[in-house]
Amino acid sequence: MFKRFWLWLGGALGKLLLLILAVGLLGWSMGEAYYGWKFSGPVATEEEIPAAEARYTQAIIEDAVRIVEQHRDNTRVLRDAHAKAHGCVKAEVTVLPDINNDLRAGVFSEPGKTWQAWMRLSNGNAYPQFDRVRDARGMAVKLLDVPGEKLMRSPAHLGEQDFVMFNHPVFFVRDVAEYRQNFAAQANGDKVGAFFPSLDPRTWEVRHLFIALKTLAPAPDSPVNTTYSSISPYKLGEANIKYRVIPDPQSCPPYERPEQNTALPNFLRSALYQQLSLDRVPACFALQVQKQNPAHYMPLEDTSVEWDEDISPFVTVASIKVPAQDFDSREQNLFCDNLSFNPWHGLPEHRPIGGINRLRKAVYEAVSAYRHQRNEAGTALSSSPSP
Ligand code: HEM
Structure with a gap:
């Protein structure tokens, strides 16, 4: 039975x-x-700005400042995103001597030119959590002493060209309207409502939920051993492009990275310290760009869509070398905390485009100004250790 x-x-x-x-x-x-x-395809080659964008942007700034305060925990006021740094390191960005003619614009105009730069490596979360927790990892690069009129007139950033990326090729929202809805739900602790705002299945963002889950990935074995993407589009002279930074170990002396104890809270900083400061081995990357081909679906106004590499492959425009160095000092860590990276710090030839970038212009400036004012930090670069 x-x-x-x-x-x-x-x-x-x-x-x-x-x-x-x-x-x-x-x-x-x-x-x-x-x-x-x-x-x-085909897609537009010019930006298309929805009427409600300015209103949503204001609401997002208010939520962002609220999050900054939520995560403070008696510490200094940290960034609203990418709060935890693994370190700020000095870097050299050299334009390829034989860079393609059609990619020579802005800081890539002069073949062979080397720019001195700061590079900040970070975890994505608003809270400085253990490195083994699934997360996006960020890379922000700031070229120094860049001549020419900039997109933002702030005197503190007049000589800068920033590149701001994290290690996933797509973003979990398409535009400012969706970001507003998603961020407001998350700021209120409603993780389900972020992707399922109502009972109407037409409002469900299942595809974007999968992107968010994939973005929160296990940590690489070192912050210099993962690919960082711009995700959002930019101008490069007349062209529309995305950019990325990929590890290029072949351009550096061979190095076998010792295994880190991933149970330690800051093992990504330890990996960086081990390579650059103890073993004195530099890290190498290639900076690459991908051109929009508007005959195919490579939209400017949807950051959740990857531009197909088979149609438009990435092309190297510069090499990045992070020399062996000592970076983990109190002075340099404080300086790192006080730096502000913003995709809008830069030349008109590299203008950020698309809704998510327009949003970032207002939000980064507001959050950076807020935390600097609360921390009473002076102008970051004026008190910098020399690059
Ligand atoms: C294309 C998508 C994005 C990428 C690749 C990206 C990447 C990054 C990175 C790497 C940082 C850390 C910069 C540093 O090291 O100081 C950062 C900071 C920040 N991000 Fe984003 N982000 C993106 C979209 C957004 C959006 C849509 C918002 C909100 C509207 C946002 C808000 C912020 C804020 C407020 C900071 C801190 C700014 C500061 O206080 O200096 N990000 N982001």
């Missing part, structure tokens, strides 16, 4: 599993077909 019951139950569960698998596969292939149809 019992045997028959168990056999029946086993069979029923097997069929249920098969049914779930079939429904899952059907859903997945329908999704693929839908996005294949929806994400097909």
Whole structure:
């Protein structure tokens, strides 16, 4: 009697599993077909600014400042995102001697030119949590002594060209309206509401939920051993591009990275310290750009869509070398905390474009000004250790 019951139950569960698998596969292939149809070209080559964007931007700034205060915990006021640094290191960015003619613009105009720079490596979270927690990892690079009129007139950033990236190729929202909805829900601790704002399935952002889950990835073995993407688009002279920084170990002396104890809270800083300060081995990267091909689906106003590399491959424009150095001092860590990176610190030839970048212009400036004022920090670069 019992045997028959168990056999029946086993069979029923097997069929249920098969049914779930079939429904899952059907859903997945329908999704693929839908996005294949929806994400097909051509696309605009100019920005398209929705009417409500300014209103949403203001609301986002208010939520961002609220988050900064929520995470303070009796510490200094930290960044609203990428609060924890693994270190700020000196770097040299050298334009390729044989850079393609059509990519020579802005800081890449002069083949062979070397720029001195600061590089800040970070975790993405607003709270400085243990490195082993799944997270995005950030890289921000600031070229110094860059001549020419800049997009933002702030005297503190007049000589700077910033590149701000994290290590995933796409963002978990498409535009400012969606960011407003998602961020407001998250600021109120409503993680489900961030991607499922109502019972109406047309408002569900399942694809973006998957992007968010993939973005929160396990840590690399070192902050210099992962690829960082701009995600959002920029001008490069007349062209529309995205950029990224990829590790280029072949351009540096061979180095076998010793395994770190990932149970330690700051093992990414330790890995950096081990390579640059103890083993005295530099780290090398390539800075690459990808041009928009508007005949294909490479939109300017949707940061959740990756531009297809088969259609438009990334091309190297500069090399980045992080020399062996001592970076982990009290003075330099404080200086690092007081730096402000912003994709809008830079030349008009590198102007950020698209909704998420327009939003970042207002938010980064507001949050940076707020934390500097609360920490009573002076102008960051005026008290810098020399690069
Ligand atoms: C393309 C997508 C984005 C990328 C690649 C990105 C990357 C980064 C990185 C790497 C940092 C740390 C910079 C540093 O080391 O100081 C940062 C900081 C920050 N991000 Fe983003 N971010 C993106 C989108 C956004 C958006 C949409 C917002 C909000 C509107 C935002 C708000 C901030 C804020 C407030 C800071 C701290 C600014 C400061 O206090 O100096 N980010 N971001």
